[in-house]
Amino acid sequence: MPELPEVETIRQQLAKKISDKKITKVEVFTPKIINISQNDFIKNTEGKLIRNIDRRAKILIIELSNRAYLLCHLKLSGHLIYHPKKDESHSKFAHVIFYLSNGSKLVFDDFRKFGYVKFVRNKNELKSLFAKEGFGPEPFDSDFTKEKFKTLLLKKQKSPIKTLLMDQKFIAGVGNVYAQEACFYAKINPQRKVKTLDDREIGDLYDGLKKIMRRAIAMRGNSVDSYLDAEGKQGKFQNYLKVYDREGQICFRCKTKIKKIWMAGRGTSFCPKCQR
């Protein structure tokens, strides 16, 4: 499942590959994954230059020369893959293809069709769209300090910590994998209510989130599910996960069997001994 490190990996790769390229042709195979009519989508993107690739939470933001944006969310199984040559074979689940001026193509595919590519007309529309989303701070923004993290937690005393970490309105970009890994790092049982966390634990959680996600980005993300980066390659961070999907296996820290529970409808693994 693409979370912040996976989406950020794609952003960095695409920034190098497609910035300043022109979109020469667009094909839409699955109208339901775009937000406007196929005709309008094509009319508004063909012939435009790609200016910049940004990211907010788990959403990729492609800025075009007509001051419009393409927002892409991969949800569980989406890919955004750059093919240097347009004749290369691509996913059979391709929904949108952007052909670029250097003879390449950018293919959005998603076998589940949960993901989307949204056309956003201008900066104002983008602003109001994100205002509606109400995303929390970006973990790697300089103003997301440990103090800020503590202040935000104070407002959510009754919430179980792991569920809160996954809430995009609390912190942007953290999903089921990294929320579980951060709890393991900080030796916190994911079910703990925020109000029971002490200062040391909150500090460790903050450090863990950043440290783990920074390492994950360096490894081009994790491919525990079907994730591929913008070059169509698997990430490497799945080899360094400590609890995610390790139910029944031995805790790397204390050799206890990892336990799996359900929290708000999401599978959650943790070590019942060293995560208290």
Next chain:
DNA sequence: CAATCGTCCTGCGGGC
């Protein structure tokens, strides 16, 4: 107001 539930969709694994 906040937490939970159903929904979207499809590959995959288990059961027989």
Next chain:
DNA sequence: TGCCCGCAGGACGATT
């Protein structure tokens, strides 16, 4: 071998 059933999962909208 192959079919069928049910499950997982991010985020949204509806419900309690």
